[in-house]
Amino acid sequence: MKSTAANFEDNAEKALADDKLKAALSKLSEGFPAKRREAADRLPEFESLRDQARDIKSHVLANLDFYLEQFEARVVESGGTVHWCRTAAEARTTILRICRNAGAKTVTKSKSMIGEEIAINEHLEHHGVEPVETDLGEYIIQLRHEPPSHIIAPAIHLSKEQVADTFRKSHPHLAPERALEEPRALLEEARSELRQKFLAADVGLTGANMLIAETGSIALVTNEGNADLTYSLPKTHIAIASLEKIVPTLEDATTILRVLARSATGQDMSVYNTFCTGPKRAQDLDGPEDFHIVLLDNGRSKMLGGEFHDMLRCIRCGACLNHCPVYKSIGGHAYGWVYSGPMGAVLIPNLIGLDEAGHLPNASTLCGKCEDVCPMRIPLPRMLRSWRTQQFEAGKTAPLSRSLLRAWAFVTARPWLYRIMVAPAVSALAALGRKGGRFRRLPLAGGWTKHRDLPAPEGGTFVSRWNRGERPGEKKP
Amino acid sequence: MSETPARQPSIGLFATCLVDLTRPSVGFAAAKLLEDAGCKVSVPGQQSCCGQPAYNSGDAADARAIAQTVIRVFEGFDYVVAPSGSCAGMIRHHYPALFENDAKWLARARALADKTHELTSFLVDVMKVDGLEADYDGVVTYHDSCSGLREMGVRDQPRALLGQVSGVALKEGEEREACCGFGGLFCVKYPDISGRMVDAKVDDILATGADTLLAGDLGCLMNIAGRLQRRGSDVRVRHVAEVLANMTDGPSLGEPGDESKK
Ligand code: SF4
Numbered sequence: 001m002k003s004t005a006a007n008f009e010d011n012a013e014k015a016l017a018d019d020k021l022k023a024a025l026s027k028l029s030e031g032f033p034a035k036r037r038e039a040a041d042r043l044p045e046f047e048s049l050r051d052q053a054r055d056i057k058s059h060v061l062a063n064l065d066f067y068l069e070q071f072e073a074r075v076v077e078s079g080g081t082v083h084w085c086r087t088a089a090e091a092r093t094t095i096l097r098i099c100r101n102a103g104a105k106t107v108t109k110s111k112s113m114i115g116e117e118i119a120i121n122e123h124l125e126h127h128g129v130e131p132v133e134t135d136l137g138e139y140i141i142q143l144r145h146e147p148p149s150h151i152i153a154p155a156i157h158l159s160k161e162q163v164a165d166t167f168r169k170s171h172p173h174l175a176p177e178r179a180l181e182e183p184r185a186l187l188e189e190a191r192s193e194l195r196q197k198f199l200a201a202d203v204g205l206t207g208a209n210m211l212i213a214e215t216g217s218i219a220l221v222t223n224e225g226n227a228d229l230t231y232s233l234p235k236t237h238i239a240i241a242s243l244e245k246i247v248p249t250l251e252d253a254t255t256i257l258r259v260l261a262r263s264a265t266g267q268d269m270s271v272y273n274t275f276c277t278g279p280k281r282a283q284d285l286d287g288p289e290d291f292h293i294v295l296l297d298n299g300r301s302k303m304l305g306g307e308f309h310d311m312l313r314c315i316r317c318g319a320c321l322n323h324c325p326v327y328k329s330i331g332g333h334a335y336g337w338v339y340s341g342p343m344g345a346v347l348i349p350n351l352i353g354l355d356e357a358g359h360l361p362n363a364s365t366l367c368g369k370c371e372d373v374c375p376m377r378i379p380l381p382r383m384l385r386s387w388r389t390q391q392f393e394a395g396k397t398a399p400l401s402r403s404l405l406r407a408w409a410f411v412t413a414r415p416w417l418y419r420i421m422v423a424p425a426v427s428a429l430a431a432l433g434r435k436g437g438r439f440r441r442l443p444l445a446g447g448w449t450k451h452r453d454l455p456a457p458e459g460g461t462f463v464s465r466w467n468r469g470e471r472p473g474e475k476k477p
Numbered sequence: 478m479s480e481t482p483a484r485q486p487s488i489g490l491f492a493t494c495l496v497d498l499t500r501p502s503v504g505f506a507a508a509k510l511l512e513d514a515g516c517k518v519s520v521p522g523q524q525s526c527c528g529q530p531a532y533n534s535g536d537a538a539d540a541r542a543i544a545q546t547v548i549r550v551f552e553g554f555d556y557v558v559a560p561s562g563s564c565a566g567m568i569r570h571h572y573p574a575l576f577e578n579d580a581k582w583l584a585r586a587r588a589l590a591d592k593t594h595e596l597t598s599f600l601v602d603v604m605k606v607d608g609l610e611a612d613y614d615g616v617v618t619y620h621d622s623c624s625g626l627r628e629m630g631v632r633d634q635p636r637a638l639l640g641q642v643s644g645v646a647l648k649e650g651e652e653r654e655a656c657c658g659f660g661g662l663f664c665v666k667y668p669d670i671s672g673r674m675v676d677a678k679v680d681d682i683l684a685t686g687a688d689t690l691l692a693g694d695l696g697c698l699m700n701i702a703g704r705l706q707r708r709g710s711d712v713r714v715r716h717v718a719e720v721l722a723n724m725t726d727g728p729s730l731g732e733p734g735d736e737s738k739k
Contacts, residue, residue: 009667012667012669012670013669016669016670016673325655325656325658325674325677326670326674328677329670329673329674329677330670330673362663362666362667363663363666363667363670364660364663365623365656365658365659365660365661365663365671365674366533366623366660367623367627367656367660368623368624368627368628369623369627369654369655369656371627372627385532385533385535387535388533388534388535389535389536389537390535391535392534392535392536392537393535393537397534397535397536401534401662401666405530405531405534405536405539405662406536406539408526408530408531409528409530409531409536409539409540409542409543410539411525412494412525412526412528412543412546413525413539413542413543413545413546414546415522415523415524415525415546415550416523418525418526419522422498422525423498426498426499434733434734435733435734436733437728437731437732437733437734438702438703438706438731440707445665446668447664447665447666447668448664448665448668448703449703450668450669450672451668451669451671451672451675451676451703451704451707452672452675452700452703452704452706452707453702453703453704453706453707453731454699454703455499455500455699455702455703455730455731456731456734457498457499457500458499458500458501458502458727458734459501459734460501461497461498461501462492462496462497462500462501462503462504462505462520463492463497463504463520463521463522463524464522465501465505466501466504466505466508466520467520467522470505471505472502472505472724472727473724474509474611474722474723474724474726475723475724475725475726476726
């Protein structure tokens with residue numbers, strides 16, 4: 001996907017002006033956080049499960065080469081193939097090659113953020129292979145030619161009326177007067193459209209929520225069951241996953257599943273949790289004959305051991321988006337690339353560069369809510385700040401903010417100077433504002449006064465007034 | 478109060494630059510609360526800002542220089558107390574992080590961090606304040622500022638203290654723990670996003686029907702007061718210390734003052 005992260009400010013402005021988006025986002029923020037809270041409260045050991053989940057991933061990251069090799073060996077033993085791909089381009093080429101070898105005309109696809117990251121749909125289409133998204137949300141945005149706006153709820157930015165509209169336009173063979181008001185009707189229509197596609201597909205392309213080293217299995221988690229049809233009906237199954245999706249054992253995988261669903265949607269468990277191991281065996285009734293895993297690096301190995309190492313623990317649950325006041329204000333598209341919210345603001349600059357995505361780590365109040373809810377206890381605010389430090393040290397902070405900041409720092413590191421310089425300015429402002437109590441407009445403060453008044457200073461500085469012996473009393477009875 | 482540390486503890490009051498420059502009342506209120514709790518309060522003249530704007534903007538070198546000044550000035554006190562969760566959080570958590578690679582300063586930063594507290598939590602958790610003598614006639618709602626809540630564990634303490642003020646009725650907002658959109662320089666760098674966030678906060682406050690908004694951080698308060706007033710609301714906005722110290726005669730934030738005052 002082509003990034004528009006550099007236009008973050010314009011993207012955000014557009015998003016803020018979009019009333020339909022505002023309504024959709026307010027539904028999201030009423031729904032997911034409350035459900036997560038309830039799910040967490042139902043499970044007394046939720047907090048200690050988070051610790052366990054974090055420790056599993058930390059251990060994996062410290063021994064990544066070992067577990068990846070173990071995983072590959074098990075996949076090969078069970079009759080599958082692992083393709084190591086360093087870049088998005090390598091992964092695209094590999095997937096297209098497998099599709100061609102399978103003589104594929106259509107590929108069904110279950111939701112995969114890595115699929116978005118490497119823009120596999122465009123690549124397949126370009127080479128004459130038709131990709132069909134089978135997750136309801138992904139299906140909708142594929143029809144609309146839009147990127148996902150949320151890592152687990154890709155069409156969260158749309159209302160059901162917008163979806164109905166899209167279906168009417170995209171399914172011209174159906175009766176125009178059919179009723180599409182109820183979500184149920186939309187679901188039924190998507191389902192019947194997709195049924196044929198499932199049966200006709202030559203290749204099934206899935207992501208993988210986890211890769212399990214001890215068995216060579218992949219874990220697929222959905223609420224719609226579409227991943228199960230995607231991988232089991234066609235002759236060839238390709239799973240794409242990035243390196244850090246690995247966990248040592250099935251036991252570890254279940255620990256992570258327990259925090260994943262609760263953090264994501266507030267479910268105790270997602271509806272379909274499938275472990276696929278290798279191609280169909282002689283005694284199996286169904287399943288693919290060919291099983292491929294495309295293992296993607298695409299910048300992950302560079303993150304190992306560095307400031308963003310812990311980000312590799314992320315299990316893409318979406319909790320940090322659901323709880324982020326910035327995400328809830330502007331939605332996912334404003335971030336301008338595949339990922340969004342706090343995890344996106346940390347990850348995107350790692351994947352497409354800080355020059356392109358420099359706004360993202362700055363567009364946060366560092367309120368800390370994301371870290372608070374992240375099941376993997378990833379210190380997201382600390383990492384956002386790390387990006388800012390890199391920008392500052394590389395001289396890429398906006399020149400005006402940079403000089404103002406440095407001036408403020410220079411003065412405040414020398415309190416005597418601060419007293420001489422700042423106090424008179426404040427007194428002047430206080431004198432100016434005393435009558436009205438506040439300013440509606442003020443030179444150089446346009447950023448502040450665009451949406452809010454500025455309370456006027458009271459007058460004098462506390463430190464000097466105190467040290468002059470002033471002691472205002474209590475209020476008069 | 479039930480029980481205080483044996484000796485009268487010496488407090489370095491870190492007023493914070495916002496209080497120092499824009500709302501001295503909060504400093505006086507904090508000092509009074511600490512003195513009433515049995516502390517010996519000093520306000521070192523060599524203080525300014527905790528360095529958070531620099532730190533959060535990625536200017537670690539300047540943040541370190543400011544931190545060194547604060548450490549030098551305040552390390553001699555038994556405790557450092559700030560009427561702000563955000564500035565106290567900066568000293569408590571981020572000063573040590575700034576000196577990770579400098580053993581000598583790290584030790585000094587840690588020593589200061591360990592004795593630095595946000596005002597209301599210090600009064601409750603350390604000084605065990607109980608039985609404040611204050612009254613405030615109003616329905617108040619409380620905004621939990623992000624750093625206070627998530628870095629300093631301030632949630633119950635200000636409410637416990639407000640419970641001791643006669644006449645106060647507390648009506649909590651659903652989204653009391655949501656960020657108000659201030660975020661230091663964030664609010665001027667991304668004014669429209671910040672504007673949407675503070676609007677949500679204001680909606681939540683208005684939904685409580687309270688006539689007064691209180692919080693423990695002046696940054697949030699200025700932001701919220703500014704938006705309330707832009708929207709024509711007459712909800713009064715004060716730092717919680719003003720109510721606790723019974724010092725609510727002066728104008729609330731953004732309210733016109735009387736000419737005779739300094
Ligand atoms: S960063 Fe944490 S909360 Fe956000 S998606 Fe990843 S695991 Fe979930």
